[in-house]
């Protein structure tokens with residue numbers, strides 16, 4: 383069986399042509415999400431990860447605005463434009479289109495261009511497989527956009543700075559970047575700069591000769607040399623002392639390292655990925671982080687969103703951690719009761735994915751039935767902020783989630799009734815449910831999941 387080709391977003395205002403293109407793309411093996419105008423296309427992109435956009439554009443202004451809006455949220459998502467007669471295709475390329483064809487082009491030309499765009503695009507998992515990020519569980523568009531960027535930079539030797547709060551998965555992403563890089567077969571060496579005292583950090587990183595200091599009983603090559611040919615991951619780089627920052631900068635500039643107590647430099651070829659939960663701009667302003675090192679390390683910055691900003695991932699992550707914990711603890715737990723999942727979805731998660739993992743392991747260890755009940759989750763989250771003071775955006779999100787849950791409970795999971803009460807049409811209501819990770823079937827009277835469902 384051939385692997386399914388990646389999902390495309392098809393935007394075309396002409397209903398007949400849209401239907402025709404939809405069928406043709408579908409026949410070619412693509413999953414297709416179709417939209418009739420820019421607004422619905424952008425809505426669809428906000429909820430459905432797509433590998434590329436195919437947009438029939440009839441005027442330059444609309445095309446330019448669409449390209450700008452798409453790339454504001456997903457900087458590397460390729461957009462292939464089918465330009466109407468007389469359009470300035472060079473201008474559309476200038477606005478960021480990955481390719482521009484005329485609307486009269488042959489199917490073969492379109493197929494070839496699509497294949498090319500998808501192959502150079504970052505999100506074509508069918509081309510290089512998804513093994514590199516197999517450990518990263520996600521379905522949110524925020525993570526999809528981030529992983530697309532990660533895939534693109536992985537192939538280069540550019541230094542990457544991963545920013546994000548504690549527990550968002552920075553180390554996991556660093557490992558995935560290494561796995562997707564040409565250095566994958568060589569070493570991935572990780573060090574946490576915050577966990578080691580300054581003098582030890584120096585000899586750990588740069589190495590030492592026997593007798594270089596009291597207690598140096600033998601030679602140590604240092605992590606930079608151990609990572610030679612591969613990747614060095616500097617976690618919590620914001621905590622690196624200034625003196626070592628200067629030394630690291632020299633190594634990166636000269637591409638060679640001198641061990642403590644040695645008089646010789648040794649060439650090293652290392653790709654640096656660093657991570658921090660600090661605001662390094664602020665640290666630079668305060669004089670605790672060197673600007674020249676910052677710009678060396680941050681050739682590309684990748685920002686991992688807090689779990690609260692990608693709630694759609696919570697059910698998938700919770701199911702993943704539960705299945706893993708159940709295997710480990712030898713438990714027959716199949717999933718979460720709907721109310722239990724609601725608790726998970728409503729929590730603030732200041733500790734991000736790591737905290738979710740801990741909570742799920744805790745409830746799995748205590749669970750005696752097939753489904754995790756609400757009270758176990760509530761107990762594990764006891765004292766955790768649920769409605770703590772938060773940003774307006776977070777408060778709005780939380781309200782939306784609670785409101786939709788209440789409607790679905792009231793109507794027993796009947797979407798038509800719930801949408802009517804909310805004075806929204808069904809399509810829009812479904813979109814809201816999807817954005818909030820809610821499924822109507824979990825509110826139907828049986829009260830439990832369909833057989834075997836794990837909320838994935």
Ligand SMILES: Nc1ncnc2c1ncn2[C@@H]1O[C@H](COP(=O)(O)OP(=O)(O)OP(=O)(O)O)[C@@H](O)[C@H]1O
Nearest residue numbers: 517518519520547548549550551552553554735736
């Ligand atoms: N998307 C994800 N899918 C599966 N597991 C994840 C995901 N994100 C994080 N985890 C898990 O959560 C835990 C924390 O992740 P990780 O150590 O990568 O975070 P971090 O941002 O580096 O944390 P810190 O800043 O505290 O070092 C790990 O056990 C990791 O496997």
